[in-house]
Amino acid sequence: MVSATLTKHSDLDGQAPFKGCQENFKQPEGLVGKNPGRKQRLSAHDVLFYEGDKAERLYEVVRGVMMLYKLLPDGRRQVVYILREGDMLGFSNRDFFDCTAEALTEVELQVFEGREISTSPMMQHYVNRCLLSQMENLHEHTVLLGRKSALERVSTFLMGLVPNRGGHGCEGPLEEGQPDTRTVELSMTRQEIADYLGLTIETVSRVISQLKRRGLIKVEKQDSIHISNICGICQLTGMH
Amino acid sequence: MVSATLTKHSDLDGQAPFKGCQENFKQPEGLVGKNPGRKQRLSAHDVLFYEGDKAERLYEVVRGVMMLYKLLPDGRRQVVYILREGDMLGFSNRDFFDCTAEALTEVELQVFEGREISTSPMMQHYVNRCLLSQMENLHEHTVLLGRKSALERVSTFLMGLVPNRGGHGCEGPLEEGQPDTRTVELSMTRQEIADYLGLTIETVSRVISQLKRRGLIKVEKQDSIHISNICGICQLTGMH
DNA sequence: TCAGCAATTTGATTTGGAACAATCGGATTT
DNA sequence: AAATCCGATTGTTCCAAATCAAATTGCTGA
Numbered sequence: 350m351v352s353a354t355l356t357k358h359s360d361l362d363g364q365a366p367f368k369g370c371q372e373n374f375k376q377p378e379g380l381v382g383k384n385p386g387r388k389q390r391l392s393a394h395d396v397l398f399y400e401g402d403k404a405e406r407l408y409e410v411v412r413g414v415m416m417l418y419k420l421l422p423d424g425r426r427q428v429v430y431i432l433r434e435g436d437m438l439g440f441s442n443r444d445f446f447d448c449t450a451e452a453l454t455e456v457e458l459q460v461f462e463g464r465e466i467s468t469s470p471m472m473q474h475y476v477n478r479c480l481l482s483q484m485e486n487l488h489e490h491t492v493l494l495g496r497k498s499a500l501e502r503v504s505t506f507l508m509g510l511v512p513n514r515g516g517h518g519c520e521g522p523l524e525e526g527q528p529d530t531r532t533v534e535l536s537m538t539r540q541e542i543a544d545y546l547g548l549t550i551e552t553v554s555r556v557i558s559q560l561k562r563r564g565l566i567k568v569e570k571q572d573s574i575h576i577s578n579i580c581g582i583c584q585l586t587g588m589h
Numbered sequence: 590m591v592s593a594t595l596t597k598h599s600d601l602d603g604q605a606p607f608k609g610c611q612e613n614f615k616q617p618e619g620l621v622g623k624n625p626g627r628k629q630r631l632s633a634h635d636v637l638f639y640e641g642d643k644a645e646r647l648y649e650v651v652r653g654v655m656m657l658y659k660l661l662p663d664g665r666r667q668v669v670y671i672l673r674e675g676d677m678l679g680f681s682n683r684d685f686f687d688c689t690a691e692a693l694t695e696v697e698l699q700v701f702e703g704r705e706i707s708t709s710p711m712m713q714h715y716v717n718r719c720l721l722s723q724m725e726n727l728h729e730h731t732v733l734l735g736r737k738s739a740l741e742r743v744s745t746f747l748m749g750l751v752p753n754r755g756g757h758g759c760e761g762p763l764e765e766g767q768p769d770t771r772t773v774e775l776s777m778t779r780q781e782i783a784d785y786l787g788l789t790i791e792t793v794s795r796v797i798s799q800l801k802r803r804g805l806i807k808v809e810k811q812d813s814i815h816i817s818n819i820c821g822i823c824q825l826t827g828m829h
Numbered sequence: 830t831c832a833g834c835a836a837t838t839t840g841a842t843t844t845g846g847a848a849c850a851a852t853c854g855g856a857t858t859t
Numbered sequence: 860a861a862a863t864c865c866g867a868t869t870g871t872t873c874c875a876a877a878t879c880a881a882a883t884t885g886c887t888g889a
Contacts, residue, residue, distance in 0.1 A: 419732050421827050427735040429728045442721035447728055473713065480720045481682035487727045488669045488687055492659050494734035495667040495787030499846065539867060547735030552846055554868055571855085571867070587661050739876065779837065792876055794838055811837075811885080 387460040391415075391452040397438075400449045404441035406462050407476065410434055413456030414536045417448040418544065428545035430483065430490075431537075437479040454536045494547045497587050502546040503556040504585035507533065507566070511579060532575045627700040631655075631692040637678075640689045644681035646702050647716065650674055653696030654776045657688040658784065668785035670723065670730075671777075677719040694776045734787045737827050742786040743796040744825035747773065747806070751819060772815045 389408070391397060397408065400419060410432050417430040417438065429448055432438055438450055466472045493502055510533035535542065539550040546553065557574075560566045565582055567575040576582055583589055629648070631637060637648065640659060650672050657670040657678065669688055672678055678690055706712045733742055750773035775782065779790040786793065797814075800806045805822055807815040816822055823829055 417728070419728060421732065421736060422829065423827070425736045425827075427732040429731045440721055440724065442718065442725050447725045470710075473717070477713070477717060477720070478682065480717070480724065481680055484680065484720065484724060484727070485682050485687045487724070487731065488657070488659060491669045491727065491731065491734060492661065492667040494731060495784075496661060496665045544735075549847060550867075551848085551869085555846090558868070587663070587665075589662065789877060790837075791839085791878080795876090798838070 389458040389460050391456040391458065393452055393454050395452045395456075397450040397452065397458070398446050400446055402446050404439060404444060404446050406460055407437055407439040407466055408450075408461070409437050409459040411457040411459050414453040415450055415456055416453055416537075416541065416545070417450055419448050426544045427547070428541060430487070431545065436483070437476060440476070440480065453541065499546075499548055499552050499556050500559070500585055501587035502548060503542075503553060503560070504582050505587070506542065506546055507574065507576060507582055508579075508586055510535070510574075511576065531577070531579060532569070532573060535572050535574065629698040629700050631696040631698070633692055633694050635692045635696075637690040637692065637698070638686050640686055642686050643684060644679060644686050646700055647677055647679040647706055648690075648701070649677050649699040651697040651699050654693040655690055655696055656693055656777075656781065656785070657690055659688050666784045667787065668781060670727070671785065676723070677716060680716070680720065693781065739786075739788055739792050739796050740799070740825055741827035742788060743782075743793060743800070744822050745827070746782065746786055747800075747814065747816060747822055748819075748826055750775070750814075751816065771817070771819060772809070772813060775812050775814060 388411070389397075391413070397415070398404075412434060415432040415436075415438065416428045417432070418426055418428045420426050431453075432450075439446070441447065461472065466476060493505055497505065512530050537545070539553050542548075543550045543553045557566070557568065560582070561568055563581075565576070565578045565585075567577060569575060628651070629637075631653070637655070638644075652674060655672040655676075655678065656668045657672065658666055658668045660666050671693075672690075679686070681687065701712065706716060733745055737745065752770050777785070779793050782788075783790045783793045797806070797808065800822070801808055803821075805816070805818045805825075807817060809815060
């Protein structure tokens with residue numbers, strides 16, 4: 350069922366001039382008929398495609414986390430985007446991918462062939478919505494890379510992992526029966542985080558240790574971080 | 590005549606799965622009929638819209654140069670995109686602009702109302718093409734901000750101003766009667782360049798002086814730079 | 830032509846993060 | 860349980876770019 354895969358942006362409706370056609374999202378039959386629903390699975394660190402590969406299909410992340418990155422000839426790497434459930438990848442302006450796509454965790458993908466996209470207005474609209482969302486995230490990340498300190502970068506990164514941030518009661522104790530949204534899974538090594546934030550592993554590690562020492566976070570099993578003081582971290586992002 | 594305004598991406602055709610519908614670009618009558626062709630003019634440093642303004646129309650840069658930027662609460666600024674002839678702006682995923690748009694030079698814009706975009710497949714395709722192009726440029730700029738040195742940043746910036754770069758004969762003398770593509774107009778102050786490259790004005794100035802001393806460029810009237818040795822600059826971008 | 834001002838350049842100093850170098854800690858293997 | 864491995868952490872030193880501070884250049888208008 351394709352409607353289950355087109356989930357992430359359905360809450361983004363409004364009166365913007367160019368935002369896709371949300372009414373169609375409620376009736377996905379047109380696409381279901383044509384799309385055999387091909388799925389693809391990846392293990393952590395599998396590469397889906399390399400920069401320079403021929404761009405022939407689009408993918409939607411159904412489960413798991415992926416990253417897009419670019420390499421400089423001398424080996425420096427910059428992770429340019431993190432893709433989560435509902436995000437699409439595989440876009441290309443030219444014939445070839447401008448980034449490498451690699452799985453950070455186990456990943457399940459929905460695959461769309463080129464022709465199904467260009468012939469389906471619904472797909473076009475959904476793809477457009479994804480592009481706009483990615484563009485805004487890239488703008489925000491550009492500010493991080495161009496103007497923020499290491500502490501601000503790591504704090505911003507952590508805040509980005511907290512679901513429904515911006516709500517009130519950010520200091521209160523955990524509600525009974527609620528999932529613990531204050532414990533976030535990094536699903537990335539220190540090296541991957543560093544390459545995403547434009548820092549070195551050592552700097553990322555030092556900032557995390559500093560936040561730990563200040564009592565703002567607790568590190569559990571290195572890949573899982575409990576944010577004891579969300580407001581405190583939020584104040585450190587440079588955005589408040 | 591709208592065809593004159595939809596120029597920039599016509600050379601980007603290919604077999605990519607999702608790249609707009611270039612055949613339509615040859616027959617722009619559909620759009621001409623509906624679009625009264627409203628134009629808008631800006632002087633240098635005029636703001637077209639502010640971050641947070643309601644997003645209600647799209648714009649195409651017909652002439653001149655603009656920038657998109659974001660501000661942090663303490664006044665730090667990051668220029669996230671430079672828009673030139675053929676580029677579109679005004680996209681929004683939500684109802685509000687995520688960036689401020691300001692003219693760097695005198696600018697002439699073509700204005701498109703929200704409904705004309707969502708009802709015209711041709712516009713949708715063109716907009717899509719623009720989004721994909723901007724996305725790739727943002728990826729490249731992300732690498733610059735995250736991983737490049739000041740010298741590499743400024744060199745990359747200069748190379749981005751050279752039209753048809755990558756051609757042969759980059760060292761040869763000027764052809765008779767050819768426009769001098771080796772003299773580029775910055776159309777930006779040092780502060781604007783610094784805010785684009787994630788540096789300070791002093792660092793930008795020092796790198797430019799260094800390139801001057803090394804005989805790679807000549808600065809004319811501060812806003813115009815003659816690149817005496819394109820290959821030399823190209824080698825400094827970190828990409829070769 | 831000459832103030833006056835703003836933008837740029839240049840100089841001196843500081844500093845945040847990189848680079849280099851151990852060490853630690855948890856997981857896996859034997 | 861000991862050995863190995865690999866990612867993460869911590870310590871030290873170094874350096875590129877930021878910051879602070881003049882000096883210079885170029886532009887504008889009287």
